[in-house]
Amino acid sequence: MPNAYFTDDERLRLIEISRRLLRLTRDITLPDDVARVRVIMTEGIEQQHCPRDRFSINPIIHNLETALLLCEKISPDRNMVLAILLFILCKSEFIEEKELVKEWGDDIARLIRGLLKVSTLYARQAAMESDNFRKLLLTFAEDIRVIIIMIVDRLAMMRAINHHPDEKMVHDVAYESNYLYAPLSHRLGLYSIKSELEDLSLKYTNRQTYTDIAHKLNQTKASRDAYIAEFIAPIKEKLDATPLKYEIKGRTKSIYSIWNKLVKQKTDLEHIYDLFAIRIIIDAEQEKEKSDCWLAYSLITDMYQPNPSRMKDWLSIPKSNGYESLHITVKGPGDRWVEVQIRTRRMDLIAEKGLAAHWKYKGIKSEESLDAWMNNVRDILETAETGPMELMKNMRMDFYDKEVFVFTPKGDLFKLPYGATVLDFAFHIHTKLGMSCTGAKVNGRNQKINYKLRSGDTVEIMTSAQQVPKIDWLAFVVTGKARNRIRQSIHEMENRASSLGKELLERRLKNRKIDLVEATLMKLIKKMGFRTVTDFFNAIAAEQLDINEVIEQYVAVDRPTETTPDKISAEEFQLQPTAPDDTRGSSDVLVIGEGIKGVNYRLSKCCNPIYGDEVFGFISSEGVIKIHRNDCPNAANIRSRYPYRLIPTRWSGKVGEQFGATLRIIGNDDIGIVTSITSIINKESSTTLRSISIDSNDGIFQGFLGVGVRDTAALNTLIKKLKTVKGVKDVQRSK
Template identity: 80%
Template sequence: MEEKYFTPEEKKEMLALSRQLLAHTREIQERDDFKRIRHIISDGIKQNHYRRDRYGINPTIHNLNTAMLLCDKISPDRNMIIAILLFNLCKTEFIPTEELVKEWGDDIAKLIRGLLKVSTLYSKQAAVESDNFRKLLLTFAEDIRVIIIMIVDRLALMRTINHHPNEKMVHDVAYESNYLYAPLAHRLGLYAIKSELEDLSLKYTNRKTYTDIAHKLNETKVKRDQYIAEFIKPIREKLDATGLKYEIKGRTKSIYSIWNKLKKQKNDIDHIYDLFAIRIIIDTTTEKEKSDCWLAYSVITDMYQPNPSRMKDWLSIPKSNGYESLHITVYGPGDRWVEVQIRTKRMDLIAEKGLAAHWKYKGIKSEGDLDTWMNNVRDILEAAETGPMELMKNMKMDIYDKEVFVFTPKGDLYKLPLGASLLDFAFHIHSKLGMTCTGGKVNGKNQKLNYKLKSGDTVEILTSTAQAPKLDWLAFVVTSKARNKIRQTVHEMNNRSATLGKELLERRFKNRKIELNESSLMKVIKKLGYKTVTDFYDAIADESLDINNVITEYEGLDKKIPDAAEIRSAEEFQLMTAADDDSTSSDVLVIGDDIKGINYRLSKCCNPIYGDDVFGFISAEGVIKIHRHDCPNATNIREKYPYRLITTRWSGKLGQQFGATLRIVGNDDLGIVTSITSIINKERDTSLRSISIDSNDGIFQGFLVVGVNDTVALNNLIKKLKTVKGVKDVQRSK
């Protein structure tokens, strides 16, 4: 089976890599490690569990190359190498988890679990352009060694795919390597890997440019080295004369860096200022740092003409990230511009490892705690004498354990605090989305507003124009943006609602020709159990408090309630029947753009019924209230809140009764109430809900609330009531 599995070239390469790996790991491997691994892989190949990937890449060769790169570029580590070699067999479940732990131990099992977890990210197809994707990798990886394996594995893949026939795959892998893996390598201090990933990425995505720059550098290498030596020689002589302790480094930029310069400066390679750079590092005390750097500056500029526009003084005022250095560009021999960086050993250490963290200087964003943590990791990588990987086994990647990362359906990625709800996510994307959010779909399943997000969730937000923020939302949102916006909006809505409620009350008092006294009103507010005037007016605006009840309480403050036996006329006659709920979810009304089934309320200020010209108004609580076009409050609503109006029409579906209020005036007569109720009771599909009648000097006036199907039935009822003896006028009350 293995004879068919390997091509002759692959078998030759496999044997060579096995010998090299054996030699590199002789001191760290345990007895029979490689014999056992070879046996397992052989069985996996025979049972088709160690098969090539969809691009034809042989996993055995690839994993051996990855293991060798780990040894060469970082440090040999037994557990990491075994995890690399066995990962594919665990992914296909050829090696069960229980057997993995039993045969190879918890640490190797932990590494492979991390690799398996990270591999699931790619099923999400998230855009690697998202800077959060790097953080999500760190969150899922749990172990820094997993990230290191991924980086080395990617370099092995990049070396393998040169001239691969699948050009799209090569391009995609190269692009991802440049955006994701190179910065990760940089943060870990794996500079050689970072530069090679960037160069190979350019090579595969823009081969002509890469080849042109490479040829140009090869052609000029000898001349460039000679030029650097010529440039440095007089500087050394002058610096030696000053007594400064220093070292000078000359370096050529990577092909990728040169390409970036070419793009930014829109120039050719012969005119790039810093195709190579000279770095002068001075060994001095903290007190003399600036003066010694300026002394070196003086020596260099005495010999070579500086370009003032290219000078960058980060000695006098360091960068906000702590970077300190003096950059100058001088006109050197042969009419060429050369960049010179002057700094002390302390400054160089900070630029490489400390506050500045070299990746910030290069424009790669930093995330606070990650900088410190990554610097510690880099120190271990560079300074540990007893095997850096051994020291990292217990270093957990919990730098983002206080955050969650979630996807949109399109694959965009967002970061939120741990414990964030679905509503937090809606506000995070846009405030308007949060204020109209009614819930969402998480991984395809409907979830409520208070659903707590988990890393890796795919979230789709659902909204409704009828939705509005509520104070109880504060119980489950955790982000400051959401909390502040909810408080602000609710406060504004309450103020608007209270203003509207006050206007409604004042208008009703005026219509009833009742003088409004603030002192008496405060007594009513207190009697009704409201703590503040704002709460009272809010209740009127949202119709949880009936204005008619307020008027009754107000008028009853100075009146003695008569005994029932003393009632001889229509005066104070009260009949109350259970009213139908004025909220409905039926399809009697069509609201907005032909949307049916939305909950609404028929406003009590005008009591619209079927057949009335109506409009919808989104109240402060987000409930749609239906008003008649000739409602007493309509003009005020249209002027102050035009953005909260919504078109509404009757759908044609009958069968529901509506409450309508009639104002009736007539001569006081004991039989008047009986006559009125008799007519109403005889009407088909009409019901009497309540009567409230007052009598004064033989004249009565009162209000009837009747249940009718539509305006036609109501108009017929009005005509019949007007025929009752003693009734002077019947009108529909607004």
């Protein structure tokens, strides 16, 4: 490799790491792997595709360190080692994806794609302390081996940045390592990596405290291990004299663990009892478990003085989470306090991997699906005899596939259900933001409010003071908060309009000195076909009803009905109009959009659609859905100018109410013509006559009949019967 690229120290380190790595991977690599990697790395360096990172660390040295740690700390794996070594050249696009697949295979390409995808998260300046960031990290990685590579890579970095001059950068990396990577290491059973990450994190974020604890312990790891061996020796001698089959594990607490106890217990080092911990695991039949544990307890307390206040008996009464063990603290050689945990193999298995897995017992947050999955991975790591990573190739991390994680421009990270839109995100941030949302910039590109978000998107909401919630928003939002807020807002707007319409009617009635009687008003509302009082007053506020005609009909509600004379010509007929039809329907009759329920609509006055007509919905500027016939005179204009405000609509099949229709009629003005026409209409059980408007000139009359019919079939039947009336020349549906 080019000598100018490496410092003298780096060249020496390069030789050392390469030799150790070759020795560890000798049995897993192909004959030409080393030569091929050497050639492509040399070419990448010569073409300046391997720049130093933000800490000025040589990436070639760093990646070799990472690959070596993977082999030493976990398990040698050809594909993972090669992915680590080739990653920097793929990130700089020196190696293209097609070439990567062709030369190195799909699995290595898959690992590198995962590493590249995860690396993009760090360009977002995201809030790493968020639980959502950990979930997004796992979602992006897709392959558990990618997470393992990242953990080992982070350990290599943490080792390399000691005494780096940029203290702020070192502090940030250390904090992130402790918050994110140490818990992931623990969940995977990578305890030595977890402990080292925690210790280094404390060292970089609170160096003085770390140094003080190290100095106060005043012993090297070797001397501490020697103390544990001295403590264990007489215990083993006693236990060997019994029929018990056992295993003893001794350990010294890490500096981070000791510091954590100092903080939690608010004490000093001299009062921490369990700087040393011993675990005795007994192979016992289940019926003899407790007696065997107590036997070991009696032997230990005969040798070493126990501290009764520190004894914890979870054998007699296990913890609620299933944890069983006997904890005692005894004074060992040199008057040092040592914690001893006594349990059986079954209890240890439960404590490590069952209901009370060690990381749960320590209070690390988790989700059940992730816990079970991580335990499965840990089993593979701990029990596979050869090549455990080979078993992980097909393990997909899809436990967050029903969620999406999106960023704000400032790097804040939020979790939403899968299928969530820009509008859902706006309401998730704040109700006012959702109410005024007009769209968003997603990853720098303008998107509509119904754009479905994907994990990793950066979303900047756009708003307008003129925007108001619309009924059609309910067709694409998926979160309960958005749906509830939209419905609530529309309901409030309708109530405001209803109050305005009521005030208008009351004021006009008062001006004409007419009393408003609730019973009479209810009769009028029912007669005019409105479902609710609110719908009636809304129609008045929207000027869809003529207020003067409403008052006339209100006055006429309790007036005796005058019968029409038997013999009257069209010229002599006096018009008695009823209210224009503006029935607001129920979604039981019409299906609007994708089956949205509880939606109010209005039948358009320009074409008077009735049941059976081919129809479509149009979202008006007031946010009201108006129903038009497909052959409405205004349909072409609406479709060309406002295609984005159209909403699919169809009749549901539930017939029951009447719809208003207008018929244009022409004929000879004969005596009795009006009586004949009204007689036919009155004989139709499902049809009512609502109004007649007729003009006569030179013996020919033409006019309009307002009728209420159930559907198009009833209307067509009526038209046919009216055409049979003597003197009637033509009857056509108007509008």
